[in-house]
Amino acid sequence: MPNKVFDKVAGNGLISRRHLLEISAAGLGMAASNSVLGADSALKLEIPVWSKVPGPGASGYGSRSTHAEHMQRLAGAPNPIYPGGGSSRSPLQHLQGTITPNSLHFERHHAGIPDINPAEHKLVINGLVRQPLVFSYEELLKYPMVSKIHFLECSGNSGALLRGGNEDGTAQSLHGLVSCAEWTGIPLSTLLDEAGVLREARWVAAVGADAASMGRSVPLSKALDDVLVALYQNGEPVRPEQGYPIRLFCPGWEGNISVKWLTQLKLTREPAQFRDETSKYTDTMPDRSSYQFTFPMGTKSLITSPSGQMALNSQGLYKVTGIAWSGSGSIRRVEVSADGGRSWADALIESDQFEKALARFSIPWDWNGGDAVLQSRATDSQGNVQPTRDAVIADRGTINRYHNPCIQSWGVNRAGEVSNVYI
Amino acid sequence: MPNKVFDKVAGNGLISRRHLLEISAAGLGMAASNSVLGADSALKLEIPVWSKVPGPGASGYGSRSTHAEHMQRLAGAPNPIYPGGGSSRSPLQHLQGTITPNSLHFERHHAGIPDINPAEHKLVINGLVRQPLVFSYEELLKYPMVSKIHFLECSGNSGALLRGGNEDGTAQSLHGLVSCAEWTGIPLSTLLDEAGVLREARWVAAVGADAASMGRSVPLSKALDDVLVALYQNGEPVRPEQGYPIRLFCPGWEGNISVKWLTQLKLTREPAQFRDETSKYTDTMPDRSSYQFTFPMGTKSLITSPSGQMALNSQGLYKVTGIAWSGSGSIRRVEVSADGGRSWADALIESDQFEKALARFSIPWDWNGGDAVLQSRATDSQGNVQPTRDAVIADRGTINRYHNPCIQSWGVNRAGEVSNVYI
Numbered sequence: 006m007p008n009k010v011f012d013k014v015a016g017n018g019l020i021s022r023r024h025l026l027e028i029s030a031a032g033l034g035m036a037a038s039n040s041v042l043g044a045d046s047a048l049k050l051e052i053p054v055w056s057k058v059p060g061p062g063a064s065g066y067g068s069r070s071t072h073a074e075h076m077q078r079l080a081g082a083p084n085p086i087y088p089g090g091g092s093s094r095s096p097l098q099h100l101q102g103t104i105t106p107n108s109l110h111f112e113r114h115h116a117g118i119p120d121i122n123p124a125e126h127k128l129v130i131n132g133l134v135r136q137p138l139v140f141s142y143e144e145l146l147k148y149p150m151v152s153k154i155h156f157l158e159c160s161g162n163s164g165a166l167l168r169g170g171n172e173d174g175t176a177q178s179l180h181g182l183v184s185c186a187e188w189t190g191i192p193l194s195t196l197l198d199e200a201g202v203l204r205e206a207r208w209v210a211a212v213g214a215d216a217a218s219m220g221r222s223v224p225l226s227k228a229l230d231d232v233l234v235a236l237y238q239n240g241e242p243v244r245p246e247q248g249y250p251i252r253l254f255c256p257g258w259e260g261n262i263s264v265k266w267l268t269q270l271k272l273t274r275e276p277a278q279f280r281d282e283t284s285k286y287t288d289t290m291p292d293r294s295s296y297q298f299t300f301p302m303g304t305k306s307l308i309t310s311p312s313g314q315m316a317l318n319s320q321g322l323y324k325v326t327g328i329a330w331s332g333s334g335s336i337r338r339v340e341v342s343a344d345g346g347r348s349w350a351d352a353l354i355e356s357d358q359f360e361k362a363l364a365r366f367s368i369p370w371d372w373n374g375g376d377a378v379l380q381s382r383a384t385d386s387q388g389n390v391q392p393t394r395d396a397v398i399a400d401r402g403t404i405n406r407y408h409n410p411c412i413q414s415w416g417v418n419r420a421g422e423v424s425n426v427y428i
Numbered sequence: 429m430p431n432k433v434f435d436k437v438a439g440n441g442l443i444s445r446r447h448l449l450e451i452s453a454a455g456l457g458m459a460a461s462n463s464v465l466g467a468d469s470a471l472k473l474e475i476p477v478w479s480k481v482p483g484p485g486a487s488g489y490g491s492r493s494t495h496a497e498h499m500q501r502l503a504g505a506p507n508p509i510y511p512g513g514g515s516s517r518s519p520l521q522h523l524q525g526t527i528t529p530n531s532l533h534f535e536r537h538h539a540g541i542p543d544i545n546p547a548e549h550k551l552v553i554n555g556l557v558r559q560p561l562v563f564s565y566e567e568l569l570k571y572p573m574v575s576k577i578h579f580l581e582c583s584g585n586s587g588a589l590l591r592g593g594n595e596d597g598t599a600q601s602l603h604g605l606v607s608c609a610e611w612t613g614i615p616l617s618t619l620l621d622e623a624g625v626l627r628e629a630r631w632v633a634a635v636g637a638d639a640a641s642m643g644r645s646v647p648l649s650k651a652l653d654d655v656l657v658a659l660y661q662n663g664e665p666v667r668p669e670q671g672y673p674i675r676l677f678c679p680g681w682e683g684n685i686s687v688k689w690l691t692q693l694k695l696t697r698e699p700a701q702f703r704d705e706t707s708k709y710t711d712t713m714p715d716r717s718s719y720q721f722t723f724p725m726g727t728k729s730l731i732t733s734p735s736g737q738m739a740l741n742s743q744g745l746y747k748v749t750g751i752a753w754s755g756s757g758s759i760r761r762v763e764v765s766a767d768g769g770r771s772w773a774d775a776l777i778e779s780d781q782f783e784k785a786l787a788r789f790s791i792p793w794d795w796n797g798g799d800a801v802l803q804s805r806a807t808d809s810q811g812n813v814q815p816t817r818d819a820v821i822a823d824r825g826t827i828n829r830y831h832n833p834c835i836q837s838w839g840v841n842r843a844g845e846v847s848n849v850y851i
Contacts, residue, residue, distance in 0.1 A: 053545075055637060055639070056637045056639055058639055059640075060512050060543060060638070061540050062503070062506055062512045062537060062540050062541075063516035063535040063536075063537060064516060065501050065502075067533070067535075067668075068531065069530070069664060069668075070667065072545065076664065077489055078487065078489065079488075083485055089484060093487060101573065101659065102660050102663050103663070106530060107490060107492070110490070112487075116483065118485075120478055123495055146747075147746070149776060149790050149792075150525075152526055152778055187525050214478060215483070216480060240525045240527040240528050241532065242499075244490055244492055246486070355573055355574050359780075365575055367572050
């Protein structure tokens with residue numbers, strides 16, 4: 006393998022994607038086999054026990070392999086002065102494709118998960134409307150819906166990296182507050198049409214039924230664009246952690262504004278100035294002024310493998326893979342660098358490229374056993390290019406911990422250890 | 429409501445989709461509310477207990493609402509002379525959108541679910557190849573993959589309806605052998621390129637590691653087109669029930685050929701004539717001759733609500749919704765009839781229309797309290813139109829129980845009871 010000549014596409018070992026096809030064969034090359042269809046070469050494979058004895062049959066509700074149970078969300082320790090508050094992060098380094106299974110979708114709660122009986126839950130639309138309305142869950146189920154695949158990302162995702170410090174984390178611990186699902190719901194514009202929005206209305210104040218009464222103000226223009234009153238997630242009712250029975254879903258915007266356990270939408274002239282759009286979820290600049298209502302998430306990508314706390318066992322060919330997304334459109338391009346940004350090569354985009362959804366990319370890398378810094382850089386359909394960490398800090402300082410889309414640098418040392426580095 | 433004038437789009441109550449927006453408001457019209465943002469009208473809503481007390485916080489692996497636990501697959505009773513054999517059916521009448529959650533994806537097993545240790549599992553490629561190959565699971569994970577959303581349907585789905593009889597079933601019991609997921613895997617063409625297919629090869633014999641050694645022959649042309657060696661399903665490793673750690677996935681073709689627990693791919697001149705392509709999964713015509721290798725699934729749709737064994741409580745507006753799919757392309761159009769096929773109206777397609785994937789449709793229906801027969805009819809991107817049951821029977825008789833794409837008729841009687849009918 007070390008003698009092999011690869012077509013280079015960028016510095017420090019990034020090679021043409023057709024070489025990725027040689028990863029296994031290179032380490033393998035042995036002949037086969039003695040299996041069901043008869044021996045035709047040297048290697049004899051033993052028949053494993055699971056091929057000899059029938060297994061259990063079909064069931065009502067399935068579960069994953071016991072060999073996959075290490076794939077867990079990473080939840081913070083409970084905080085007694087903030088009951089039910091906190092988050093859990095998706096195991097991005099273990100997932101592939103673009104959909105996040107519902108059981109592994111990231112969470113963020115401000116007073117834990119309410120145990121709502123849908124038969125007793127109401128959604129109120131009031132304020133500056135011609136006709137205030139109250140909907141039961143059963144009534145909402147009768148409306149026409151749309152189904153769209155979208156990512157959801159907490160605005161605090163990746164925030165720790167702006168402050169610097171010795172962040173020895175994983176893809177999950179540093180960036181796991183992003184997930185992706187098919188969301189099915191009623192266009193909010195449909196329900197607002199029915200209530201009759203008055204001319205002076207400019208905002209929609211959305212409130213959840215959790216004990217935090219989590220509230221956020223949504224500009225009317227967004228509410229009338231692509232916002233959903235979501236009832237289903239990947240085909241099944243929205244999970245309790247995600248807002249059962251009803252959540253607001255604002256595609257491409259910071260996760261917090263997709264209010265869970267939705268119980269009220271009030272049309273107003275001005276934003277409501279809820280606790281979670283004043284004391285939190287505002288972006289404080291170096292002069293201590295704060296931006297408020299910075300809704301769209303950035304143009305972003307992340308290498309999920311190799312990533313923090315992984316180890317490369319030997320020099321040679323690796324698949325570099327990851328996810329990319331944009332709050333402003335679809336992913337048009339992902340580039341990868343193995344030399345800390347001095348040279349870049351285009352990755353293969355392995356998935357469809359839906360609007361405001363995760364995309365999956367990969368590129369082969371021939372690690373020569375030396376130091377390397379792996380980075381990825383996304384470009385979206387609006388031409389937005391993912392910025393470097395230096396550019397984000399120069400623009401917005403290091404006090405702010407929201408809306409950090411910056412390029413992640415994974416250092417690889419000569420021992421093959423992968424870790425977060427700042428360059 | 430009975431006095432309301434709707435724009436009719438077809439006979440017996442099918443109306444313009446804009447009236448679907450009036451479903452709830454019509455039965456409602458009351459003012460609101462006394463909630464977090466203050467009273468501004470007559471109705472006082474009580475604050476529920478779940479809004480007063482913090483709930484449990486984030487966790488490592490989530491689960492669905494206890495209020496959704498009635499959504500179960502329908503599994504047949506175990507058969508002692510066929511250990512592990514049988515199937516379970518997706519609860520189509522409870523799902524929305526297009527993705528099936530992995531825990532509710534239909535199953536079909538021929539000797540139960542093998543408990544495979546991925547570290548000991550091998551995939552062999554041999555037969556008419558330049559270089560036989562053996563892959564471990566870890567090696568396969570390094571290959572570039574593609575992620576695509578596709579339906580999977582058992583060729584026996586809906587088969588009971590061809591035989592007639594008094595089939596008083598649900599959408600699930602009659603048609604639940606179809607599901608849809610994002611499948612991520614290695615293009616089979618990649619692995620075959622690496623092995624080097626010899627000129628005389630025409631078929632790929634695929635064998636599973638279950639105790640049935642389930643095998644099927646795949647034409648080489650399909651293998652080189654869009655077949656995947658699938659490793660992930662909706663982002664997580666393929667479930668044991670679906671072939672963990674590896675399954676073949678042949679988009680648009682009968683489910684049985686997407687061999688689970690894949691352990692061998694042998695290149696051959698002729699089909700292998702496995703048990704499951706001779707004694708089963710062949711289509712027997714009235715003259716007792718059988719078609720073999722009838723792979724693509726048809727152009728098909730199904731109304732999932734209202735559907736068999738549901739009940740309409742009162743006359744008035746309902747949402748008719750369902751799913752549509754084609755093994756030969758994407759869904760271009762879905763029409764609905766409420767008068768047993770005498771008149772048809774176009775339904776709204778609520779989802780994206782991906783190739784060989786489920787699509788979701790809906791249309792509003794004003795039930796006048798009389799007898800009705802609800803039907804849906806799909807047209808795909810190739811111009812294929814879903815046939816009537818009479819047309820399928822005239823073409824292929826009633827011995828065959830595979831590949832029935834026929835239009836489902838749901839009768840509604842004056843008591844509002846919905847049931848399967850033959851017309």
